[in-house]
Amino acid sequence: MSGKNSRIVFDGHCDTPSRIGAGSFQLEKRNGSGHIDIPRMREGGVSAQFFACCVDPDLPPGVWEETARHCLDSTVRAIEPLEGIKLALSGSEIKKALERELISIMLSVEGGHVITSPASLEYFYGLGMRSLAVTWKNSNRLADSSEGSRRWGGISPFGGEMVSEMNRLGVLIDCSHASRESFFDILEHSSDPVILSHSCAAGICDIPRNADDSQMKALAESGGVICINFFPAFLDQKANREIMKIWKPYREKKSALARRYGNDPERAGAELLPDAMRRLEKIPMPGVSSVADHIVYAVEIAGIDHVGLGSDFDGIPVTPSGLEDISRVPALERELAGRGFSQRDRDRIMGENLLRVVELVCG
Numbered sequence: 001m002s003g004k005n006s007r008i009v010f011d012g013h014c015d016t017p018s019r020i021g022a023g024s025f026q027l028e029k030r031n032g033s034g035h036i037d038i039p040r041m042r043e044g045g046v047s048a049q050f051f052a053c054c055v056d057p058d059l060p061p062g063v064w065e066e067t068a069r070h071c072l073d074s075t076v077r078a079i080e081p082l083e084g085i086k087l088a089l090s091g092s093e094i095k096k097a098l099e100r101e102l103i104s105i106m107l108s109v110e111g112g113h114v115i116t117s118p119a120s121l122e123y124f125y126g127l128g129m130r131s132l133a134v135t136w137k138n139s140n141r142l143a144d145s146s147e148g149s150r151r152w153g154g155i156s157p158f159g160g161e162m163v164s165e166m167n168r169l170g171v172l173i174d175c176s177h178a179s180r181e182s183f184f185d186i187l188e189h190s191s192d193p194v195i196l197s198h199s200c201a202a203g204i205c206d207i208p209r210n211a212d213d214s215q216m217k218a219l220a221e222s223g224g225v226i227c228i229n230f231f232p233a234f235l236d237q238k239a240n241r242e243i244m245k246i247w248k249p250y251r252e253k254k255s256a257l258a259r260r261y262g263n264d265p266e267r268a269g270a271e272l273l274p275d276a277m278r279r280l281e282k283i284p285m286p287g288v289s290s291v292a293d294h295i296v297y298a299v300e301i302a303g304i305d306h307v308g309l310g311s312d313f314d315g316i317p318v319t320p321s322g323l324e325d326i327s328r329v330p331a332l333e334r335e336l337a338g339r340g341f342s343q344r345d346r347d348r349i350m351g352e353n354l355l356r357v358v359e360l361v362c363g
């Protein structure tokens with residue numbers, strides 16, 4: 001292998017597809033806003049990236065499936081004509097792309113609420129989906145979310161059936177957002193390792209959205225990977241309190257307003273977001289070292305082969321200072337080097353671990 005981009009740096013989660021087709025965003029251009037585009041991925045040395053299609057559950061349930069289809073489809077169509085970037089359907093395709101110094105994009109869907117049957121799972125697989133987050137912030141017919149109602153006390157019988165189907169098809173199961181009980185149910189049902197594509201350590205920032213030590217240990221035993229989220233509200237308890245004082249009421253108001261507008265979360269967000277952002281931007285954010293703290297912690301609990309990166313870029317309203325977008329990823333690696341991680345260990349954290357699981361599950 002040759003060239004600096006032949007190294008695997010693999011980010012487990014971003015919400016960039018929501019920007020594709022919206023406003024003036026162009027994946028191939030360097031954009032003045034947002035966190036990810038091709039020039040900035042190149043600058044950050046990022047060679048593979050999961051692009052998540054997240055369907056807002058505040059949309060009418062009748063359009064969830066169609067919205068996910070549209071998102072996957074438009075993302076594929078945006079990538080296809082571009083130079084230097086390629087849709088990957090397996091780990092071996094990522095490896096081939098790496099040799100040609102191409103950036104690989106893998107598609108995921110965030111939120112099992114869009115899955116209505118084994119046939120719909122297979123349909124999304126056919127559209128290129130290679131990972132599914134069993135829940136988003138809402139509990140659904142498959143499982144309970146860490147932020148949603150306790151509907152099943154874990155996963156439902158249908159959720160168990162879908163876990164088996166994902167194992168059969170070769171869809172990587174993502175337990176980020178799922179409740180603790182759902183997580184353990186999924187581990188028990190799944191014959192493949194699972195991932196937490198964008199979660200942090202509850203041992204440092206104790207919130208239900210983060211993974212506790214017992215989850216990390218079980219994840220490692222299954223062969224999976226926890227990809228550390230960059231969202232300051234998940235990194236640090238104090239930042240969490242200050243951000244959530246603004247972000248939680250924003251999300252609640254947005255849902256209520258979306259209902260008033262006939263289930264239109266986009267219109268509600270456009271109206272309420274600017275004020276929330278103005279207030280969020282005044283909060284001092286934790287730095288790159290906070291992300292490194294979570295990586296160090298996860299390595300201690302889960303082991304060096306079970307930790308990766310899950311930026312959540314383009315899905316988080318604020319970022320750590322010094323890690324403002326994907327081009328700044330080398331700053332995180334420098335921090336890890338400063339913490340004593342060898343080149344070999346950094347290679348695993350930066351991408352090899354996630355690639356190993358993708359190869360095992362998706363081929």
Ligand SMILES: [Zn+2]
Pocket residue numbers: 110176177198315
């Ligand atoms: Zn998420």
